[in-house]
Amino acid sequence: MIFFAKRDKPCATLLEAMEEPAFLFAPDGAFRACNLPGAELIQRIYGREDARVTQYDTLTKVLRFNSRMAEEGDCVLFGETLYDLSTGRFEDGILFRLVPRREDEHLLRLSHALDLLPWGLITINRRTEKPTVLYCNQKAADILQVYTANMVGFSVPDILRAFGLSEDYLSLIAGSDQAHCDHEAKGEGKSCWYRFHFIPYQAGDCCFMVIEDNTETKIREGQYLQAQRLEALGQLAGGVAHDFNNILSIIDGYARIAKKTIKGECEALNYLDHIMQAVQRGSALTSQLLTFGRHKVTRDKVIDLGRLVRDQEPLIGPLMDASIALSIRTEHGVHVEAAQDGICQILLNLCINARDAMPDGGNMIIDCGRSDDGRAKIEIIDTGCGMTPDVKAKMFDPFFTTKDPGKGTGLGLSMVYGMVKDMNGEIFVSSKPGNGTIFTILLPLSDKAPAVHELIEPPDGKIHLNGFTALVAEDEPDLLNLVSGMMEEMGATVLKASNGSEALLLQEQYEGAIDLLLTDVVMPDVNGVKLAELFGECRPNSTVMFMSGYPANGQMARVKLPEGALLMPKPVDFEKLSAIVKSVVKGQNDNLKDRWEALTGQWRSA
Numbered sequence: 001m002i003f004f005a006k007r008d009k010p011c012a013t014l015l016e017a018m019e020e021p022a023f024l025f026a027p028d029g030a031f032r033a034c035n036l037p038g039a040e041l042i043q044r045i046y047g048r049e050d051a052r053v054t055q056y057d058t059l060t061k062v063l064r065f066n067s068r069m070a071e072e073g074d075c076v077l078f079g080e081t082l083y084d085l086s087t088g089r090f091e092d093g094i095l096f097r098l099v100p101r102r103e104d105e106h107l108l109r110l111s112h113a114l115d116l117l118p119w120g121l122i123t124i125n126r127r128t129e130k131p132t133v134l135y136c137n138q139k140a141a142d143i144l145q146v147y148t149a150n151m152v153g154f155s156v157p158d159i160l161r162a163f164g165l166s167e168d169y170l171s172l173i174a175g176s177d178q179a180h181c182d183h184e185a186k187g188e189g190k191s192c193w194y195r196f197h198f199i200p201y202q203a204g205d206c207c208f209m210v211i212e213d214n215t216e217t218k219i220r221e222g223q224y225l226q227a228q229r230l231e232a233l234g235q236l237a238g239g240v241a242h243d244f245n246n247i248l249s250i251i252d253g254y255a256r257i258a259k260k261t262i263k264g265e266c267e268a269l270n271y272l273d274h275i276m277q278a279v280q281r282g283s284a285l286t287s288q289l290l291t292f293g294r295h296k297v298t299r300d301k302v303i304d305l306g307r308l309v310r311d312q313e314p315l316i317g318p319l320m321d322a323s324i325a326l327s328i329r330t331e332h333g334v335h336v337e338a339a340q341d342g343i344c345q346i347l348l349n350l351c352i353n354a355r356d357a358m359p360d361g362g363n364m365i366i367d368c369g370r371s372d373d374g375r376a377k378i379e380i381i382d383t384g385c386g387m388t389p390d391v392k393a394k395m396f397d398p399f400f401t402t403k404d405p406g407k408g409t410g411l412g413l414s415m416v417y418g419m420v421k422d423m424n425g426e427i428f429v430s431s432k433p434g435n436g437t438i439f440t441i442l443l444p445l446s447d448k449a450p451a452v453h454e455l456i457e458p459p460d461g462k463i464h465l466n467g468f469t470a471l472v473a474e475d476e477p478d479l480l481n482l483v484s485g486m487m488e489e490m491g492a493t494v495l496k497a498s499n500g501s502e503a504l505l506l507q508e509q510y511e512g513a514i515d516l517l518l519t520d521v522v523m524p525d526v527n528g529v530k531l532a533e534l535f536g537e538c539r540p541n542s543t544v545m546f547m548s549g550y551p552a553n554g555q556m557a558r559v560k561l562p563e564g565a566l567l568m569p570k571p572v573d574f575e576k577l578s579a580i581v582k583s584v585v586k587g588q589n590d591n592l593k594d595r596w597e598a599l600t601g602q603w604r605s606a
Helices: 009-017 036-046 056-066 102-114 138-144 156-162 167-174 215-261 267-292 305-311 313-319 340-356 389-394 412-422 477-489 500-509 528-538 574-605
Strands: 022-025 031-034 075-078 081-090 093-100 120-125 132-136 179-186 191-201 206-213 301-304 324-330 335-338 362-370 376-382 426-431 437-443 454-456 464-466 469-473 493-497 516-520 543-548 566-569
Touching (some): 022 036, 031 036, 056 093, 132 156, 167 206, 191 215, 301 305, 301 340, 305 324, 305 340, 305 362, 313 324, 313 340, 335 340, 340 376, 340 412, 340 437, 454 574, 469 477, 477 493, 477 516, 528 543, 543 574
Parallel strands (some): 324 362, 469 493, 469 516, 543 566
Antiparallel strands (some): 022 093, 120 132, 191 206, 376 437, 454 464
């Protein structure tokens, strides 16, 4: 601690009575004594307890050097207090005091409050030949990347140049009325948007410049406008697709009729085959249009996203060239409510795009897990050619493609965008030319557990259907209860209908998936074949099995069954029914692979 040097008792009493820092020096400037506030101030400046003052001139220089305020008159700023430097010279020495300006404390608090504002604030002196800065808050200094202390006296033309503004804007600063302007400042690889307000005050001597950073707002506006544009295009695409499907159906129907009327071999049959193939390609195109328009054709269910992505590795791998290294990282237990085929289409589309962006090879990573904000995340990362800002801005537009003619429809990414939005998700893209591309898809997590579809085959030969649902349609009540009981014994959830109309109503009301329809062939009102046709339109992924006491076809058949239909002859035997159901369940996995092959076939030919 610094206490007093040798001094008279009256001097010591005087210093100790002062609340502000006070120092006593000899006539020649040598230090004699100081009070406790003065000692604490010196310790704070030097940062150690043994700090000492030797000369008057040294103390005043140290105080001014360590002050946080540019000198304006004889005052210094420490902490939140502004002090006037008061020097009293007497015959016996010098009394030096730091007298706080009590009336300025509220102004200091206001200054600190201005530093917390989200806008840049700059006070400009217009009395000088070139306008200069009198004051700026912390936000303005951060925007300009200049220390606050160095901003005082800064040239305003230099500030304008830092934002990319010409000196023509000096006329707005010199004007007598308030003025506003918006400006886009382009930097390295990104743009920032600012709104400037120029407000004259103090009889025109000064101008208050307010800087609003509107970058985030502009980005959100762009995303909103893009979403609106895509939504409108989606509605248009949906309407066009529905009408186009009707036209394709007519073309395909008349082509098939014409083919049946032609006898023998002729060139016209080949032409009709080409017409029917073109109809199939057009049908695939309208299907993508419907998906982009967010016209749902499949039902959502809870799925384990990581498991689903991992299961696609054997199917995605063959699509990659030998020069592309594929890596899949997944986290189990990430549950989302979505259409399984939709997730598969998104993966396929993005993986094919990543492959095409790496004609000379590279690395592709599929990363699936939880995001930092508590959502499900799928990232597809490639080391390909990347995208320019212009391409990135248009990539979700329908029919926009950078591929050569005949190699892409331009609907792939728009379809992905539509499906992600339909799942209440978001899609983000990070890409630079030459630095690859990252597609990030975020989906809401589901707190439900996915239904487990599992065929269990215990040693006793019986099967157990874990998570499967069957709809049984039979107009004979006893037989309906018998077959339903057999399916329940196998572990399936059973829906019972006494006729075809009731079966259609049940499937409409049931929100979950129906894996198997077991229907009697001969029923009043709606027979089994008509029921299977209508049921298949509503639930195309379900399997249909017929039950009948009549032959499937021939003269004895009451109703002709479709070719290749599954038939369970009556009387229904548990062992036979179990064997057929087992083969059906195992075949569903093959059907899933067939659907994947169909999708990949379309992309290979695109």
